[in-house]
Amino acid sequence: xxxxxxxxxxxxxxxxxxxxxxxxxxxxxxxxxxxxxxxxxxxxxxxxxxxxxxxxxxxxxxxxxxxxxxxxxxxxxxxxxxxxxxxxxxxxxxxxxxxxxxxxxxxxxxxxxxxxxxxxxxxxxxxxxxxxxxxxxxxxxxxxxxxxxxxxxxxxxxxxxxxxxxxxxxxxxxxxxxxxxxxxxxxxxxxxxxxxxxxxxxxxxxxxxxxxxxxxxxxxxxxxxxxxxxxxxxxxxxxxxxxxxxxxxxxxxxxxxxxxxxxxxxxxxxxxxxxxxxxxxxxxxxxxxxxxxxxxxxxxxxxxxxxxxxxxxxxxxxxxxxxxxxxxxxxxxxxxxxxxxxxxxxxxxxxxxxxxxxxxxxxxxxxxxxxxxxx
Amino acid sequence: xxxxxxxxxxxxxxxxxxxxxxxxxxxxxxxxxxxxxxxxxxxxxxxxxxxxxxxxxxxxxxxxxxxxxxxxxxxxxxxxxxxxxxxxxxxxxxxxxxxxxxxxxxxxxxxxxxxxxxxxxxxxxxxxxxxxxxxxxxxxxxxxxxxxxxxxxxxxxxxxxxxxxxxxxxxxxxxxxxxxxxxxxxxxxxxxxxxxxxxxxxxxxxxxxxxxxxxxxxxxxxxxxxxxxxxxxxxxxxxxxxxxxxxxxxxxxxxxxxxxxxxxxxxxxxxxxxxxxxxxxxxxxxxxxxxxxxxxxxxxxxxxxxxxxxxxxxxxxxxxxxxxxxxxxxxxxxxxxxxxxxxxxxxxxxxxxxxxxxxxxxxxxxxxxxxx
Numbered sequence: 222x223x224x225x226x227x228x229x230x231x232x233x234x235x236x237x238x239x240x241x242x243x244x245x246x247x248x249x250x251x252x253x254x255x256x257x258x259x260x261x262x263x264x265x266x267x268x269x270x271x272x273x274x275x276x277x278x279x280x281x282x283x284x285x286x287x288x289x290x291x292x293x294x295x296x297x298x299x300x301x302x303x304x305x306x307x308x309x310x311x312x313x314x315x316x317x318x319x320x321x322x323x324x325x326x327x328x329x330x331x332x333x334x335x336x337x338x339x340x341x342x343x344x345x346x347x348x349x350x351x352x353x354x355x356x357x358x359x360x361x362x363x364x365x366x367x368x369x370x371x372x373x374x375x376x377x378x379x380x381x382x383x384x385x386x387x388x389x390x391x392x393x394x395x396x397x398x399x400x401x402x403x404x405x406x407x408x409x410x411x412x413x414x415x416x417x418x419x420x421x422x423x424x425x426x427x428x429x430x431x432x433x434x435x436x437x438x439x440x441x442x443x444x445x446x447x448x449x450x451x452x453x454x455x456x457x458x459x460x461x462x463x464x465x466x467x468x469x470x471x472x473x474x475x476x477x478x479x480x481x482x483x484x485x486x487x488x489x490x491x492x493x494x495x496x497x498x499x500x501x502x503x504x505x506x507x508x509x510x511x512x513x514x515x516x517x518x519x520x521x522x523x524x525x526x527x528x529x530x531x532x533x534x535x536x537x538x539x540x541x542x543x544x545x546x547x548x549x550x551x552x553x554x555x556x557x558x559x560x561x562x563x564x565x566x567x568x569x570x571x572x573x574x575x576x577x578x579x580x581x582x583x584x585x586x587x588x589x590x591x592x593x594x595x596x
Numbered sequence: 597x598x599x600x601x602x603x604x605x606x607x608x609x610x611x612x613x614x615x616x617x618x619x620x621x622x623x624x625x626x627x628x629x630x631x632x633x634x635x636x637x638x639x640x641x642x643x644x645x646x647x648x649x650x651x652x653x654x655x656x657x658x659x660x661x662x663x664x665x666x667x668x669x670x671x672x673x674x675x676x677x678x679x680x681x682x683x684x685x686x687x688x689x690x691x692x693x694x695x696x697x698x699x700x701x702x703x704x705x706x707x708x709x710x711x712x713x714x715x716x717x718x719x720x721x722x723x724x725x726x727x728x729x730x731x732x733x734x735x736x737x738x739x740x741x742x743x744x745x746x747x748x749x750x751x752x753x754x755x756x757x758x759x760x761x762x763x764x765x766x767x768x769x770x771x772x773x774x775x776x777x778x779x780x781x782x783x784x785x786x787x788x789x790x791x792x793x794x795x796x797x798x799x800x801x802x803x804x805x806x807x808x809x810x811x812x813x814x815x816x817x818x819x820x821x822x823x824x825x826x827x828x829x830x831x832x833x834x835x836x837x838x839x840x841x842x843x844x845x846x847x848x849x850x851x852x853x854x855x856x857x858x859x860x861x862x863x864x865x866x867x868x869x870x871x872x873x874x875x876x877x878x879x880x881x882x883x884x885x886x887x888x889x890x891x892x893x894x895x896x897x898x899x900x901x902x903x904x905x906x907x908x909x910x911x912x913x914x915x916x917x918x919x920x921x922x923x924x925x926x927x928x929x930x931x932x933x934x935x936x937x938x939x940x941x942x943x944x945x946x947x948x949x950x951x952x953x954x955x956x957x958x959x960x961x962x963x964x965x966x967x968x
Binding site for chain 1: 611644647654656666668694695951
């Protein structure tokens with residue numbers, strides 16, 4: 222059984238910072254939070270993506286860690302694109318170290334939008350998808366369309382997801398949309414990037430880092446369940462694009478390990494890189510029946526103040542998505558929520574929290590369940 | 597066409613041309629879907645370097661086996677519409693086909709879309725092996741494309757003894773170039789002749805005021821299948837179908853032409869006019885951009901093949917795909933009546949031209965490169 226000893230995270234934004242600088246800040250905050258120094262860290266799991274579009278071209282991230290923290294120790298790199306944070310956490314939980322740092326850092330807001338779109342497109346199959354103009358927005362647009370055709374989900378439902386998450390980010394100082402109001406009209410009138418998805422259905426690419434220190438020592442936050450599954454690379458290759466089976470399988474593993482069910486979860490952070498994915502997550506995690514995800518957002522069940530608040534941080538939509546760090550940013554938010562440290566967006570009476578992190582288009586998916594212990 | 601590789605016993609399908617099932621260890625079959633219906637559509641408004649022209653549509657098509665694949669198109673479709681690719685027997689038709697890991701299927705479709713007639717012919721395949729280079733460098737014709745072509749020819753009944761692969765290198769030793777580019781091994785594997793054109797007899801041929809010494813090996817064949825690598829070119833702008841045929845002349849002719857660039861540009865057109873009709877299979881599986889055609893170029897990773905009976909049209913379409921400026925030798929060849937350099941007269945089949953356009957880096961030279 223592993224516990225969370227400390228968490229750290231930079232503000233996610235478009236500021237021009239190096240990955241090592243952000244990694245150092247996130248780690249420093251996590252060490253402070255854990256009330257320890259780097260001497261107590263036995264090993265590090267690090268994740269980052271090999272972007273070719275920024276000013277940084279170094280690839281040896283393992284060696285960056287000892288250089289940065291002045292300690293020779295085992296460093297394991299676990300890249301899984303957008304799912305890097307969750308996959309690294311899953312890995313670290315299974316390595317058996319007493320104290321292990323999970324660290325993620327990425328710089329993606331480095332150049333023009335087209336170049337970034339192209340860079341992120343690298344997480345799809347070159348021959349079947351990239352050559353056919355499939356970028357990540359289009360990939361998820363086809364998923365949204367299939368869900369809409371099957372289950373009567375509408376663009377208005379997607380707008381409600383966006384509006385909820387922007388409203389949450391308004392309250393979160395670590396996000397680029399902190400204290401920035403986004404209206405429902407603004408969302409609905411934003412330009413269509415790949416039909417049916419609009420600009421405000423899509424995440425904001427940012428730079429950032431996040432860190433989590435896991436320990437065998439008992440703390441106030443226990444990792445109660447952990448699951449991971451990787452589906453086929455291209456959604457069109459799967460039986461059904463409107464359900465992401467890897468989420469269901471990873472969730473089943475996490476629920477089984479924790480002895481919990483979906484109905485026991487009090488709060489969740491899910492991978493809403495595109496608004497449709499939050500609705501898919503509701504269904505695939507078992508928060509509702511298949512095809513009824515849109516009802517949860519219409520009925521405000523997942524709002525702060527609802528029965529099951531989702532993405533209180535602002536989600537990928539409005540907290541921003543620096544690729545690998547996203548999975549640990551979810552853990553950061555959930556730990557802070559479970560401890561009651563989220564001020565204006567604090568949810569009361571929390572015991573169990575769930576994080577769902579996705580790499581690629583429904584490819585590498587991890588699900589983690591945290592439990593508030595004692596207190 | 598939608599391709600899948602299937603293990604019938606285990607009921608598993610792959611997007612990749614694997615040969616044996618990892619479960620039952622049995623043989624994998626190829627499944628080719630031909631009846632395609634549109635089951636999803638997204639109109640994309642955000643450009644990126646490989647897809648700079650917006651809006652474009654991505655349609656999700658499904659075949660008779662239930663297999664799906666996305667297709668980039670510019671045309672408008674509705675869900676339920678049929679997706680078809682019509683062949684054309686226009687002399688200036690150019691086919692564009694994307695390679696979905698399977699070179700044979702891409703080559704076959706490219707040739708069938710232009711209704712290439714290869715039956716009962718004595719064929720000379722003219723690749724581009726201008727120097728010794730490894731296949732991965734993209735400077736010489738990809739042996740995988742030639743392998744796909746050989747499989748297709750043999751399947752269509754062309755006898756191995758009637759197939760010759762022939763080329764002469766411009767730089768270095770021919771034997772070394774054949775070996776390094778993978779052609780020695782390929783010719784041995786298929787039991788076809790591999791000929792160094794420089795060692796063949798050359799026949800004097802006078803056309804439009806030019807005297808060419810052309811390899812007899814080329815002139816005696818029923819059909820030349822020209823397989824150039826589609827490239828940008830420091831001197832010519834691009835090199836493809838027309839330029840690749842220059843190496844069927846003797847070294848003496850070549851050196852004579854090389855002295856005067858303006859004359860050479862016209863000579864390329866005249867030479868192509870003087871050789872009986874041939875067809876071109878343009879190898880853009882990798883393709884070269886930037887300061888090609890040699891080592892200063894860089895791979896373009898276009899992942900496609902082009903085919904046409906009209907070399908001028910094929911070269912013109914390549915400049916359009918790469919959003920490059922028109923190459924003078926292509927326009928001159930068009931004026932000489934070798935083929936059509938006017939887009940109005942060229943019918944593109946297979947992929948839609950606008951859906952394939954992306955900015956290739958032109959050959960602009962640099963102070964590092966010493967021009968001859």
